[in-house]
Amino acid sequence: MRSRINNNFFTRDVLEVAPALLGMKLICYDKKGLQQSFTITETEAYRGEEDLACHVSKGRTARTEIMYHEGGVLYVYLVYGMHWMLNIVTGRKEVPQAVLLRGIQGITGPGRLTKALGIDKSFNGENMSESSRIWLEDRVSNPLFITTSRIGIDYAGPEWKNKQWRFIVKGLPEK
Protein backbone atom coordinates (compact mmCIF):
# COMPACT_ATOMS: atom_id res chain seq x y z
CA MET A 1 0.00 0.00 0.00
CA ARG A 2 1.51 3.27 -1.05
CA SER A 3 1.31 6.20 1.31
CA ARG A 4 0.34 9.80 0.66
CA ILE A 5 3.22 12.21 0.24
CA ASN A 6 3.36 14.63 3.17
CA ASN A 7 4.64 18.16 3.43
CA ASN A 8 8.24 17.27 4.28
CA PHE A 9 8.66 16.20 0.68
CA PHE A 10 7.45 19.50 -0.80
CA THR A 11 9.38 21.85 1.47
CA ARG A 12 12.67 20.85 -0.14
CA ASP A 13 14.33 22.74 -3.01
CA VAL A 14 12.48 22.58 -6.33
CA LEU A 15 15.51 21.07 -8.07
CA GLU A 16 15.23 18.07 -5.74
CA VAL A 17 11.46 17.81 -5.86
CA ALA A 18 10.95 18.12 -9.64
CA PRO A 19 12.85 14.93 -10.58
CA ALA A 20 11.63 13.11 -7.46
CA LEU A 21 8.05 13.51 -8.69
CA LEU A 22 8.73 11.32 -11.73
CA GLY A 23 7.10 7.94 -11.26
CA MET A 24 4.84 9.10 -8.46
CA LYS A 25 1.10 8.54 -8.66
CA LEU A 26 -1.13 11.59 -8.92
CA ILE A 27 -4.54 10.69 -7.55
CA CYS A 28 -7.39 12.96 -8.55
CA TYR A 29 -11.17 12.88 -8.65
CA ASP A 30 -12.49 13.64 -12.12
CA LYS A 31 -15.61 15.63 -13.02
CA LYS A 32 -17.81 12.56 -12.54
CA GLY A 33 -16.46 11.99 -9.05
CA LEU A 34 -14.47 8.94 -10.08
CA GLN A 35 -11.01 8.45 -8.63
CA GLN A 36 -8.30 8.44 -11.27
CA SER A 37 -4.63 7.54 -10.93
CA PHE A 38 -1.85 8.88 -13.15
CA THR A 39 1.89 8.26 -13.18
CA ILE A 40 3.87 11.50 -13.49
CA THR A 41 6.22 11.43 -16.50
CA GLU A 42 7.38 15.01 -17.07
CA THR A 43 8.06 18.01 -14.82
CA GLU A 44 9.74 21.39 -14.99
CA ALA A 45 11.32 23.49 -12.21
CA TYR A 46 10.80 27.23 -11.69
CA ARG A 47 13.08 28.61 -9.02
CA GLY A 48 12.85 31.97 -7.31
CA GLU A 49 12.87 35.65 -8.22
CA GLU A 50 16.28 35.43 -9.92
CA ASP A 51 14.96 32.83 -12.40
CA LEU A 52 13.80 35.02 -15.29
CA ALA A 53 11.52 32.24 -16.53
CA CYS A 54 9.69 32.11 -13.21
CA HIS A 55 6.59 34.27 -12.76
CA VAL A 56 7.89 35.72 -9.48
CA SER A 57 10.84 37.29 -11.33
CA LYS A 58 8.42 40.04 -12.37
CA GLY A 59 7.57 40.81 -8.78
CA ARG A 60 5.29 39.56 -6.05
CA THR A 61 1.71 39.97 -7.28
CA ALA A 62 -1.74 38.70 -6.35
CA ARG A 63 -1.39 35.84 -8.82
CA THR A 64 2.05 34.68 -7.66
CA GLU A 65 1.45 35.17 -3.94
CA ILE A 66 0.72 31.45 -3.54
CA MET A 67 4.29 30.62 -4.63
CA TYR A 68 5.58 32.27 -1.45
CA HIS A 69 3.59 29.79 0.61
CA GLU A 70 5.35 26.80 2.16
CA GLY A 71 5.67 23.91 -0.32
CA GLY A 72 2.77 21.52 -0.85
CA VAL A 73 0.05 23.79 -2.20
CA LEU A 74 -1.02 24.07 -5.85
CA TYR A 75 -0.41 27.04 -8.13
CA VAL A 76 -2.92 26.98 -10.99
CA TYR A 77 -3.04 29.70 -13.62
CA LEU A 78 -4.35 30.27 -17.14
CA VAL A 79 -2.10 30.77 -20.18
CA TYR A 80 -3.05 31.89 -23.67
CA GLY A 81 -6.60 32.42 -22.47
CA MET A 82 -7.45 28.73 -22.56
CA HIS A 83 -5.03 26.36 -20.84
CA TRP A 84 -4.78 25.76 -17.10
CA MET A 85 -1.26 25.04 -15.85
CA LEU A 86 -0.87 22.80 -12.81
CA ASN A 87 2.09 23.57 -10.54
CA ILE A 88 3.10 22.27 -7.13
CA VAL A 89 4.69 24.90 -4.89
CA THR A 90 7.93 23.76 -3.25
CA GLY A 91 10.45 25.07 -0.72
CA ARG A 92 10.05 26.80 2.60
CA LYS A 93 7.78 29.74 3.31
CA GLU A 94 8.85 32.94 1.51
CA VAL A 95 11.00 30.94 -0.93
CA PRO A 96 9.01 31.14 -4.19
CA GLN A 97 9.38 28.00 -6.30
CA ALA A 98 7.09 25.62 -8.17
CA VAL A 99 7.10 22.50 -10.30
CA LEU A 100 5.05 22.57 -13.49
CA LEU A 101 3.47 19.18 -14.24
CA ARG A 102 3.93 18.73 -17.98
CA GLY A 103 3.08 15.09 -18.53
CA ILE A 104 1.46 11.97 -17.11
CA GLN A 105 1.43 8.49 -18.56
CA GLY A 106 -0.33 8.61 -21.94
CA ILE A 107 -0.72 12.40 -21.91
CA THR A 108 1.98 14.87 -22.94
CA GLY A 109 1.55 18.61 -22.54
CA PRO A 110 0.62 20.70 -19.50
CA GLY A 111 -2.62 21.92 -21.06
CA ARG A 112 -3.79 18.47 -22.06
CA LEU A 113 -2.89 17.19 -18.61
CA THR A 114 -5.17 19.61 -16.78
CA LYS A 115 -7.94 19.05 -19.30
CA ALA A 116 -7.76 15.30 -18.69
CA LEU A 117 -7.75 15.73 -14.92
CA GLY A 118 -10.42 18.43 -14.79
CA ILE A 119 -8.05 20.88 -13.12
CA ASP A 120 -9.16 24.51 -13.11
CA LYS A 121 -8.81 27.66 -11.05
CA SER A 122 -10.71 26.08 -8.15
CA PHE A 123 -7.61 23.97 -7.43
CA ASN A 124 -5.42 27.02 -6.90
CA GLY A 125 -4.11 26.96 -3.31
CA GLU A 126 -5.25 23.37 -2.68
CA ASN A 127 -3.00 21.59 -0.17
CA MET A 128 -1.62 18.34 -1.56
CA SER A 129 -1.00 16.83 1.87
CA GLU A 130 -4.56 17.49 3.11
CA SER A 131 -6.87 17.66 0.08
CA SER A 132 -9.62 15.08 -0.33
CA ARG A 133 -9.72 15.46 -4.13
CA ILE A 134 -6.06 15.49 -5.20
CA TRP A 135 -2.90 14.07 -3.69
CA LEU A 136 0.33 12.19 -4.47
CA GLU A 137 1.34 8.66 -3.56
CA ASP A 138 4.90 7.41 -3.28
CA ARG A 139 6.63 5.68 -6.15
CA VAL A 140 7.77 2.08 -6.01
CA SER A 141 11.10 2.74 -7.70
CA ASN A 142 13.03 5.69 -9.10
CA PRO A 143 12.62 5.81 -12.89
CA LEU A 144 15.53 6.79 -15.09
CA PHE A 145 15.07 10.22 -16.63
CA ILE A 146 16.63 12.72 -18.99
CA THR A 147 16.86 16.49 -18.64
CA THR A 148 16.38 19.24 -21.25
CA SER A 149 15.93 22.99 -21.26
CA ARG A 150 12.51 24.33 -20.37
CA ILE A 151 9.77 24.92 -22.93
CA GLY A 152 8.16 28.17 -24.03
CA ILE A 153 10.39 30.56 -22.08
CA ASP A 154 12.51 32.22 -24.77
CA TYR A 155 11.72 35.58 -23.16
CA ALA A 156 13.87 34.58 -20.16
CA GLY A 157 17.13 34.86 -22.11
CA PRO A 158 19.82 32.25 -22.80
CA GLU A 159 21.14 31.87 -19.25
CA TRP A 160 17.81 30.72 -17.89
CA LYS A 161 16.58 29.16 -21.10
CA ASN A 162 19.57 26.80 -21.04
CA LYS A 163 19.06 25.51 -17.51
CA GLN A 164 18.42 21.77 -17.68
CA TRP A 165 15.38 22.02 -15.47
CA ARG A 166 12.94 19.89 -17.47
CA PHE A 167 12.77 16.28 -16.32
CA ILE A 168 11.33 13.48 -18.47
CA VAL A 169 11.03 9.77 -17.68
CA LYS A 170 13.38 7.88 -19.98
CA GLY A 171 12.02 5.38 -22.48
CA LEU A 172 8.44 6.57 -22.74
CA PRO A 173 6.46 4.90 -25.54
CA GLU A 174 6.24 7.02 -28.69
CA LYS A 175 3.24 9.36 -28.50
Added chain:
DNA sequence: GTAACGATCCTC
Protein backbone atom coordinates in the same frame (compact mmCIF):
# COMPACT_ATOMS: atom_id res chain seq x y z
C1' DG B 1 -9.72 53.04 -18.56
C1' DT B 2 -6.66 50.64 -22.26
C1' DA B 3 -3.17 47.56 -24.18
C1' DA B 4 0.10 43.85 -24.45
C1' DC B 5 1.36 39.36 -23.40
C1' DG B 6 1.69 34.68 -22.54
C1' DA B 7 5.36 28.05 -18.55
C1' DT B 8 -0.18 26.03 -25.20
C1' DC B 9 -2.63 23.47 -28.51
C1' DC B 10 -5.09 22.62 -32.74
C1' DT B 11 -5.69 23.12 -37.62
C1' DC B 12 -4.13 24.37 -41.98
Added chain:
DNA sequence: AGGATCGTTACA
Protein backbone atom coordinates in the same frame (compact mmCIF):
# COMPACT_ATOMS: atom_id res chain seq x y z
C1' DA C 1 2.72 29.04 -40.03
C1' DG C 2 -1.12 31.09 -37.77
C1' DG C 3 -5.14 31.65 -34.88
C1' DA C 4 -7.85 30.92 -30.64
C1' DT C 5 -9.00 33.42 -26.28
C1' DC C 6 -8.90 35.79 -21.56
C1' DG C 7 -6.75 36.60 -16.91
C1' DT C 8 -3.04 39.23 -15.27
C1' DT C 9 -0.22 42.99 -15.36
C1' DA C 10 1.49 47.59 -16.19
C1' DC C 11 0.65 52.00 -17.32
C1' DA C 12 -2.09 56.37 -18.47
